[in-house]
């Protein structure tokens with residue numbers, strides 16, 4: 266029987282620059298349409314780390330070129346731009362793949378705002394890597410010249426980090442539910458959603474942050490009452506002792522086992538840790554719900570129980 270599945274697409278599903286993204290989304294669309302063809306209902310969320318960094322850098326350079334003419338662009342607006350740009354490519358790739366297979370289904374990208382708590386401690390402790398990787402020298406220059414916060418990202422180089430508050434709720438959730446109910450393939454919560462908080466009346470104010478897409482996908486999956494949350498990334502399974510001689514790939518994880526491994530430090534912050542945390546939160550949110558972490562090209566096999574790491578109670 267068909268399931269309702271929320272798919273969270275990681276960096277490898279989108280590539281790191283414009284031409285890479287154009288190519289990557291074609292493969293991504295194939296993997297997603299495979300699931301639609303099997304009778305599943307899919308709602309797609311995605312990351313935006315490289316893209317929002319690129320947009321933010323471009324907007325900053327524009328302001329620096331002529332501060333009188335070009336006022337600074339808030340990070341929330343950069344997130345909105347990244348949703349539009351990625352949604353444009355994804356939506357077109359999905360449309361084409363569906364038409365090529367003779368499937369008559371509409372695809373729609375929802376510009377999605379996600380509410381955060383303005384008092385979230387994350388605003389004082391930036392942890393979310395965005396943009397391109399830098400060498401140590403480039404990173405030191407950015408810290409000195411621009412006052413950026415920079416970290417070493419899981420052995421892959423240096424990256425700028427920004428605040429990443431936890432998603433609380435999805436402002437456009439009713440529109441998303443209505444579109445799913447109407448049979449559309451929906452792309453929502455791109456880049457974790459545009460971070461906003463409520464001010465006076467019904468007004469929403471953008472926050473200077475980038476929400477983690479794994480956590481936002483978890484909220485989305487709960488709010489659309491999905492059966493499964495699939496987090497697609499660059500590894501087929503989750504490992505303990507990752508990258509060490511005694512590395513062990515996991516087929517299944519219960520929330521309790523996951524918590525123990527988290528405590529033992531098996532999952533890198535900013536990469537595998539939020540995925541496992543989001544998977545656990547979704548698996549525990551209602552009976553019968555499960556999460557799956559696997560490779561993009563293994564999504565179909567993963568849903569069939571043949572691969573990936575399944576997280577369930």
Ligand SMILES: Nc1ncnc2c1ncn2[C@@H]1O[C@H](COP(=O)(O)OP(=O)(O)O)[C@@H](O)[C@H]1O
Pocket residue numbers: 274275276277312497498499500502503504505506507531532533535536537538
């Ligand atoms: N315990 C672990 N098991 C598997 N992969 C891990 C683990 N810890 C860190 N990783 C790394 O996390 C990466 C996934 O995180 P990341 O690249 O940030 O995700 P995204 O696909 O969302 O862009 C994997 O490709 C792998 O290199």
Ligand SMILES: NC(=O)OP(=O)(O)O
Pocket residue numbers: 275276311312313314315394456457475476477478479
């Ligand atoms: N917003 C977000 O989590 O993006 P990445 O998955 O690209 O880091």
